[in-house]
Amino acid sequence: MLRVFEVSHDGPFNLKATFECGQTFRWKRSRFPQEQGLVQDLCEEAEHTGYKGVIGPLGVLLWCGNETESSSRLWVGCDPSETSEPLDRVEKRVSHYLSLDDDIESIEAELCRKDPVVMKEAVEFGHGLRILRQDPWECLASFIISIHNNIPAITRTVEYLSRTMGTPVGLGEYSFPSPEVMLSYGIECLKASKCGFRAPYLLDAARKVVSGEVDLLLPKHASLERARQELMKIKGVGPKVCDCVLLFAYHRLEVFPVDTWVAKAMSYFYFARKNISREKARQEGLRRFGDLAGYAQEYLYYYIRTLSRKKF
Protein backbone atom coordinates (compact mmCIF):
# COMPACT_ATOMS: atom_id res chain seq x y z
CA MET A 1 0.00 0.00 0.00
CA LEU A 2 1.10 3.52 -0.71
CA ARG A 3 1.04 6.27 1.84
CA VAL A 4 1.19 9.84 0.57
CA PHE A 5 2.06 13.06 2.33
CA GLU A 6 3.27 16.54 1.55
CA VAL A 7 6.67 17.93 2.47
CA SER A 8 6.55 21.56 3.37
CA HIS A 9 9.29 23.84 2.10
CA ASP A 10 10.09 27.46 1.40
CA GLY A 11 11.63 28.66 -1.81
CA PRO A 12 11.86 27.00 -5.19
CA PHE A 13 12.33 23.28 -5.70
CA ASN A 14 13.09 21.68 -9.07
CA LEU A 15 12.89 17.86 -9.13
CA LYS A 16 14.18 17.44 -12.65
CA ALA A 17 17.21 19.67 -12.19
CA THR A 18 17.95 18.14 -8.80
CA PHE A 19 17.93 14.54 -10.04
CA GLU A 20 19.41 15.12 -13.50
CA CYS A 21 22.30 17.42 -12.65
CA GLY A 22 24.65 14.47 -12.25
CA GLN A 23 24.86 14.25 -8.47
CA THR A 24 22.94 10.99 -8.11
CA PHE A 25 22.42 7.80 -10.09
CA ARG A 26 19.54 6.40 -8.08
CA TRP A 27 16.45 8.23 -9.28
CA LYS A 28 14.32 7.00 -12.14
CA ARG A 29 11.54 8.90 -13.80
CA SER A 30 8.47 7.05 -12.78
CA ARG A 31 4.88 7.08 -13.88
CA PHE A 32 2.30 6.44 -11.23
CA PRO A 33 0.47 3.15 -11.36
CA GLN A 34 -3.07 3.93 -12.45
CA GLU A 35 -4.63 2.06 -9.57
CA GLN A 36 -3.20 4.56 -7.13
CA GLY A 37 -6.10 6.92 -7.57
CA LEU A 38 -5.49 7.84 -3.98
CA VAL A 39 -2.71 10.10 -5.18
CA GLN A 40 -5.07 12.10 -7.33
CA ASP A 41 -7.49 12.58 -4.47
CA LEU A 42 -4.80 13.87 -2.18
CA CYS A 43 -3.22 16.32 -4.55
CA GLU A 44 -5.31 17.31 -7.47
CA GLU A 45 -2.67 19.41 -9.11
CA ALA A 46 -0.13 16.61 -9.16
CA GLU A 47 0.96 15.35 -12.53
CA HIS A 48 1.39 11.65 -12.99
CA THR A 49 5.12 11.55 -13.33
CA GLY A 50 7.68 11.83 -10.62
CA TYR A 51 10.86 10.07 -9.58
CA LYS A 52 11.34 6.82 -7.73
CA GLY A 53 14.40 6.15 -5.62
CA VAL A 54 15.75 5.31 -2.20
CA ILE A 55 16.40 7.54 0.77
CA GLY A 56 18.27 5.72 3.51
CA PRO A 57 16.32 2.54 4.31
CA LEU A 58 13.15 3.46 2.43
CA GLY A 59 12.00 3.40 -1.19
CA VAL A 60 10.11 6.58 -2.04
CA LEU A 61 8.22 8.23 -4.83
CA LEU A 62 8.58 12.00 -5.22
CA TRP A 63 6.68 14.39 -7.38
CA CYS A 64 5.72 18.02 -7.71
CA GLY A 65 2.57 19.65 -8.97
CA ASN A 66 4.67 20.59 -11.96
CA GLU A 67 8.21 19.32 -12.05
CA THR A 68 9.73 22.45 -13.54
CA GLU A 69 7.51 24.95 -11.78
CA SER A 70 9.67 25.89 -8.86
CA SER A 71 6.97 27.09 -6.55
CA SER A 72 4.95 23.91 -6.69
CA ARG A 73 4.11 21.66 -3.77
CA LEU A 74 6.21 18.60 -3.09
CA TRP A 75 4.75 15.16 -2.42
CA VAL A 76 6.16 11.90 -1.09
CA GLY A 77 4.82 8.39 -1.41
CA CYS A 78 6.19 5.39 0.45
CA ASP A 79 5.15 1.99 1.73
CA PRO A 80 4.61 2.49 5.50
CA SER A 81 4.94 -1.24 6.15
CA GLU A 82 8.63 -0.92 5.19
CA THR A 83 9.48 1.42 8.02
CA SER A 84 8.92 1.54 11.75
CA GLU A 85 9.40 5.29 11.77
CA PRO A 86 6.43 7.62 12.17
CA LEU A 87 5.69 9.54 8.97
CA ASP A 88 6.69 12.90 10.40
CA ARG A 89 10.14 11.43 11.04
CA VAL A 90 10.26 10.20 7.45
CA GLU A 91 9.29 13.69 6.29
CA LYS A 92 12.22 15.13 8.24
CA ARG A 93 14.64 12.69 6.61
CA VAL A 94 13.31 13.43 3.14
CA SER A 95 13.54 17.14 3.84
CA HIS A 96 17.12 16.80 5.04
CA TYR A 97 18.11 14.59 2.09
CA LEU A 98 16.71 17.15 -0.35
CA SER A 99 18.39 20.06 1.48
CA LEU A 100 15.11 21.90 1.70
CA ASP A 101 16.71 24.02 4.42
CA ASP A 102 19.16 25.58 1.95
CA ASP A 103 18.18 29.18 1.28
CA ILE A 104 18.10 28.69 -2.46
CA GLU A 105 16.78 32.16 -3.28
CA SER A 106 19.80 33.75 -1.61
CA ILE A 107 22.21 31.25 -3.14
CA GLU A 108 20.91 31.90 -6.63
CA ALA A 109 20.87 35.66 -6.15
CA GLU A 110 24.45 35.61 -4.91
CA LEU A 111 25.63 33.50 -7.85
CA CYS A 112 23.89 35.83 -10.31
CA ARG A 113 25.58 38.75 -8.62
CA LYS A 114 29.00 37.12 -8.98
CA ASP A 115 28.42 36.57 -12.69
CA PRO A 116 25.39 38.34 -14.17
CA VAL A 117 26.05 36.92 -17.64
CA VAL A 118 26.76 33.19 -17.94
CA MET A 119 25.99 32.06 -14.40
CA LYS A 120 22.77 34.02 -14.43
CA GLU A 121 21.61 32.06 -17.47
CA ALA A 122 22.66 28.78 -15.90
CA VAL A 123 20.87 29.61 -12.66
CA GLU A 124 17.69 30.61 -14.48
CA PHE A 125 17.87 27.35 -16.40
CA GLY A 126 18.27 25.18 -13.30
CA HIS A 127 16.18 27.35 -11.00
CA GLY A 128 15.34 25.44 -7.83
CA LEU A 129 18.12 22.86 -8.12
CA ARG A 130 19.14 21.39 -4.75
CA ILE A 131 22.40 19.73 -3.83
CA LEU A 132 21.41 16.58 -1.95
CA ARG A 133 22.73 15.18 1.30
CA GLN A 134 23.38 11.62 0.19
CA ASP A 135 24.61 8.73 2.25
CA PRO A 136 28.43 8.98 2.32
CA TRP A 137 29.14 5.31 1.60
CA GLU A 138 26.67 5.05 -1.26
CA CYS A 139 27.94 8.33 -2.69
CA LEU A 140 31.56 7.27 -2.40
CA ALA A 141 30.92 3.92 -4.07
CA SER A 142 28.82 5.53 -6.81
CA PHE A 143 31.51 8.01 -7.76
CA ILE A 144 34.19 5.34 -7.74
CA ILE A 145 31.99 3.52 -10.23
CA SER A 146 31.65 6.74 -12.23
CA ILE A 147 35.38 6.89 -13.05
CA HIS A 148 35.85 7.10 -16.82
CA ASN A 149 32.36 5.72 -17.22
CA ASN A 150 29.08 6.82 -18.77
CA ILE A 151 25.86 7.49 -16.93
CA PRO A 152 23.75 4.57 -18.20
CA ALA A 153 26.54 2.15 -17.27
CA ILE A 154 26.98 3.73 -13.84
CA THR A 155 23.25 3.50 -13.17
CA ARG A 156 23.20 -0.13 -14.30
CA THR A 157 26.02 -1.09 -11.97
CA VAL A 158 24.52 0.73 -8.97
CA GLU A 159 21.18 -0.94 -9.59
CA TYR A 160 22.75 -4.36 -9.99
CA LEU A 161 24.67 -4.03 -6.73
CA SER A 162 21.52 -2.96 -4.90
CA ARG A 163 19.37 -5.71 -6.36
CA THR A 164 21.85 -8.47 -5.68
CA MET A 165 23.36 -7.40 -2.36
CA GLY A 166 20.87 -4.88 -0.91
CA THR A 167 17.60 -5.47 0.89
CA PRO A 168 14.05 -4.62 -0.27
CA VAL A 169 12.88 -1.19 0.92
CA GLY A 170 9.45 -1.01 -0.67
CA LEU A 171 8.08 0.10 -4.06
CA GLY A 172 10.28 -2.52 -5.71
CA GLU A 173 13.46 -0.73 -4.67
CA TYR A 174 16.54 -2.05 -2.86
CA SER A 175 18.92 -0.41 -0.44
CA PHE A 176 22.52 0.13 -1.47
CA PRO A 177 24.69 -2.58 0.12
CA SER A 178 26.81 -1.62 3.12
CA PRO A 179 30.60 -1.98 2.91
CA GLU A 180 30.39 -5.02 5.20
CA VAL A 181 27.99 -6.77 2.86
CA MET A 182 30.04 -5.87 -0.23
CA LEU A 183 33.13 -7.22 1.45
CA SER A 184 31.38 -10.48 2.30
CA TYR A 185 30.30 -10.97 -1.32
CA GLY A 186 33.84 -10.47 -2.60
CA ILE A 187 35.53 -9.39 -5.80
CA GLU A 188 33.83 -11.84 -8.17
CA CYS A 189 30.38 -10.53 -7.26
CA LEU A 190 31.56 -6.97 -7.69
CA LYS A 191 32.92 -7.84 -11.12
CA ALA A 192 29.56 -9.31 -12.05
CA SER A 193 28.16 -5.78 -11.72
CA LYS A 194 30.17 -4.88 -14.87
CA CYS A 195 32.19 -2.20 -13.16
CA GLY A 196 35.37 -3.56 -14.72
CA PHE A 197 38.67 -2.16 -13.49
CA ARG A 198 36.83 -0.26 -10.75
CA ALA A 199 35.94 -3.47 -8.85
CA PRO A 200 39.24 -3.55 -6.92
CA TYR A 201 38.76 0.13 -6.09
CA LEU A 202 35.33 -0.62 -4.63
CA LEU A 203 36.73 -3.51 -2.65
CA ASP A 204 39.55 -1.34 -1.32
CA ALA A 205 37.02 1.26 -0.23
CA ALA A 206 34.84 -1.35 1.50
CA ARG A 207 37.85 -2.90 3.22
CA LYS A 208 39.18 0.41 4.53
CA VAL A 209 35.78 1.59 5.76
CA VAL A 210 35.05 -1.68 7.54
CA SER A 211 38.47 -1.81 9.17
CA GLY A 212 38.16 1.78 10.32
CA GLU A 213 41.24 2.84 8.37
CA VAL A 214 38.94 5.31 6.64
CA ASP A 215 36.46 7.09 8.89
CA LEU A 216 33.40 8.22 6.99
CA LEU A 217 32.24 10.34 9.92
CA LEU A 218 35.39 12.43 9.89
CA PRO A 219 34.70 14.59 6.80
CA LYS A 220 31.53 15.80 8.49
CA HIS A 221 33.49 18.11 10.78
CA ALA A 222 37.16 18.02 9.81
CA SER A 223 38.91 20.67 7.75
CA LEU A 224 38.63 20.32 3.99
CA GLU A 225 42.26 19.33 3.77
CA ARG A 226 41.92 16.66 6.45
CA ALA A 227 38.71 15.33 4.90
CA ARG A 228 40.39 15.00 1.50
CA GLN A 229 43.35 13.24 3.04
CA GLU A 230 40.96 10.75 4.66
CA LEU A 231 38.93 9.92 1.54
CA MET A 232 41.95 9.77 -0.75
CA LYS A 233 43.44 6.93 1.26
CA ILE A 234 41.21 4.80 -0.93
CA LYS A 235 42.59 3.50 -4.22
CA GLY A 236 40.67 5.03 -7.09
CA VAL A 237 39.66 8.09 -5.11
CA GLY A 238 41.45 11.07 -6.59
CA PRO A 239 40.65 14.78 -6.28
CA LYS A 240 37.55 14.71 -8.49
CA VAL A 241 35.80 11.72 -6.91
CA CYS A 242 36.79 13.03 -3.50
CA ASP A 243 35.26 16.46 -4.11
CA CYS A 244 32.08 14.90 -5.48
CA VAL A 245 31.63 12.98 -2.25
CA LEU A 246 32.42 16.05 -0.15
CA LEU A 247 29.80 18.02 -2.07
CA PHE A 248 27.03 15.48 -2.58
CA ALA A 249 27.22 13.62 0.73
CA TYR A 250 28.79 16.04 3.20
CA HIS A 251 27.31 19.22 1.76
CA ARG A 252 30.68 20.96 1.56
CA LEU A 253 29.44 23.71 -0.73
CA GLU A 254 32.86 25.32 -1.12
CA VAL A 255 34.35 22.60 -3.37
CA PHE A 256 34.33 22.68 -7.18
CA PRO A 257 34.67 19.20 -8.70
CA VAL A 258 35.73 19.40 -12.34
CA ASP A 259 34.64 16.57 -14.61
CA THR A 260 34.97 16.65 -18.36
CA TRP A 261 31.69 18.56 -18.73
CA VAL A 262 32.46 21.26 -16.22
CA ALA A 263 35.92 21.56 -17.76
CA LYS A 264 34.21 22.05 -21.10
CA ALA A 265 31.82 24.63 -19.66
CA MET A 266 34.59 26.58 -17.93
CA SER A 267 36.80 26.72 -21.02
CA TYR A 268 33.83 27.63 -23.18
CA PHE A 269 32.39 30.36 -20.98
CA TYR A 270 35.39 31.78 -19.13
CA PHE A 271 38.42 31.08 -21.33
CA ALA A 272 37.10 32.01 -24.78
CA ARG A 273 36.66 28.31 -25.73
CA LYS A 274 40.35 27.71 -25.27
CA ASN A 275 41.26 24.30 -23.85
CA ILE A 276 42.45 24.58 -20.28
CA SER A 277 43.59 22.05 -17.69
CA ARG A 278 41.18 20.75 -15.09
CA GLU A 279 43.22 22.29 -12.36
CA LYS A 280 42.97 25.70 -13.98
CA ALA A 281 39.21 25.26 -14.42
CA ARG A 282 38.94 24.33 -10.77
CA GLN A 283 40.92 27.33 -9.57
CA GLU A 284 38.83 29.68 -11.69
CA GLY A 285 35.61 28.17 -10.32
CA LEU A 286 36.81 28.59 -6.75
CA ARG A 287 38.02 32.12 -7.40
CA ARG A 288 34.77 33.24 -9.00
CA PHE A 289 32.23 31.52 -6.81
CA GLY A 290 33.94 31.11 -3.45
CA ASP A 291 31.87 29.38 -0.79
CA LEU A 292 29.08 28.70 -3.30
CA ALA A 293 31.39 27.01 -5.83
CA GLY A 294 29.58 23.70 -5.34
CA TYR A 295 26.21 25.10 -6.36
CA ALA A 296 27.84 27.02 -9.22
CA GLN A 297 29.33 23.78 -10.49
CA GLU A 298 25.96 22.04 -10.51
CA TYR A 299 24.13 24.83 -12.36
CA LEU A 300 26.94 24.89 -14.92
CA TYR A 301 26.88 21.14 -15.35
CA TYR A 302 23.11 20.95 -15.79
CA TYR A 303 23.21 23.86 -18.23
CA ILE A 304 26.07 22.61 -20.39
CA ARG A 305 24.73 19.04 -20.53
CA THR A 306 21.37 20.22 -21.74
CA LEU A 307 22.90 22.64 -24.24
CA SER A 308 25.22 19.99 -25.62
CA ARG A 309 22.41 17.50 -26.07
CA LYS A 310 20.91 20.01 -28.48
CA LYS A 311 24.23 21.06 -29.96
CA PHE A 312 27.29 22.41 -28.32
Added chain:
DNA sequence: AAACAGGTGCTAA
Protein backbone atom coordinates in the same frame (compact mmCIF):
# COMPACT_ATOMS: atom_id res chain seq x y z
C1' DA B 1 35.50 0.32 -36.41
C1' DA B 2 38.03 3.62 -33.67
C1' DA B 3 36.99 6.63 -30.26
C1' DC B 4 35.01 7.93 -26.34
C1' DA B 5 32.66 7.92 -21.63
C1' DG B 6 31.32 12.33 -15.03
C1' DG B 7 39.53 9.77 -13.78
C1' DT B 8 43.06 7.52 -11.52
C1' DG B 9 47.52 5.17 -10.91
C1' DC B 10 51.71 4.62 -12.76
C1' DT B 11 55.88 5.91 -15.07
C1' DA B 12 58.99 9.06 -17.13
C1' DA B 13 60.78 13.53 -17.89
Added chain:
DNA sequence: TTAGCACCTGTT
Protein backbone atom coordinates in the same frame (compact mmCIF):
# COMPACT_ATOMS: atom_id res chain seq x y z
C1' DT C 1 55.07 19.25 -10.99
C1' DT C 2 53.33 17.95 -15.24
C1' DA C 3 52.40 14.88 -19.30
C1' DG C 4 51.12 10.58 -21.48
C1' DC C 5 49.10 6.17 -21.33
C1' DA C 6 46.31 1.89 -20.05
C1' DC C 7 42.20 0.42 -18.15
C1' DC C 8 36.69 -2.87 -17.98
C1' DT C 9 32.75 -2.42 -20.55
C1' DG C 10 29.31 -0.55 -23.56
C1' DT C 11 27.82 2.62 -27.05
C1' DT C 12 28.11 5.41 -31.23
